[in-house]
Amino acid sequence: MDQPQYSIVIPAFNEQARIGATLERVMECIETRHWAAEVLVVNDGSNDKTAAIVRAFAHRHSTLRLIENPANKGKGYSVRNGILQSRGAIVMFTDADLSAPIEEAELLFAAIAGGADVAIGSRWLDRSRQTLQQPIYRRFFGRCFNWLTRLVMNLPLADTQCGFKAFRREAARTIFIRQRIERWGFDPEILYIALRLGMRVQEVAVTWGHDERSRISYLKDGLKMLQDLLRVRYYALAGYYDGDAYLDGEFIPCGGCRKESAAPVAKA
Secondary structure (H helix, E strand, O other), rough: OOOOOOOEEEOOOOOHHHHHHHEEEEEEEEOOOOOEEEEEEEEEOOOHHHHHHHHHHHHHOOOEEEOOOOOOOOHHHHHHHHHHOOOOOOOEOOOOOOOOOHHHHHHHHHHHHHHOEEEEEEEEOOOEEEEEEHHEEEEEEHHHHHHHHHHHOOOOOOOOOOOEEOOOOHHHHHHHHHOOOOOOOOOHHHHHHHHHOOEEEEEOOOOOEEOOOOOOOOOOOHHHHHHHHHHHHHHHHHHOOOOOOOEOOEEEEEOOOOOOOOEEEOOO
């Protein structure tokens, strides 16, 4: 394939139980909808058969690539590794459980085509689209974290944690070259960077269903996420997000940083 229109990044850690079904659905969607797309699965140091399953798919699909992290580095590291190696004009990442159906990516693509730099799937803009809700304790901790995110980072977003986000290629490279959080707390960081640099972020209501096999611990990981929020504030005060940068010798400009106020957030 020449330059693909879309890049789909899927971070994966010990996903042998569901990565096969996920790739079947993603590849079928690409083929039936005639997307000019590449798929990049980033194996985050899995110790099961995840990599072997992905390699078997790659033998049958030339547009599928397996990227290996040097060790278990975290979801944030994996997403950044995949996005910075992608080639699409529009780049997105999705969780391996496909809690948001891959077909919903068209909603994100449409938002980018309509002028957004970043389009993020939201579970909370239209709750009627939730096909299987989280248990009440997970909803409680999720809403608490979102409240803390608004308080600590001043992010005017209904849902920062949905693992279903898309970017213009230039925006993706500008954001992810500056990303520093490598585990669960990276989502608020990349959105904070986008708004700080004056990008247009658009929330998009998507269909979403809770997967009981989710590994996140809202108590243990929630505390780590709070630490990450404070780290982002420190990095911002230290000016780490504002300077120009280079990626493999390519100049990635800061692009009109807004230090006093964030760019507007659109909703769809």
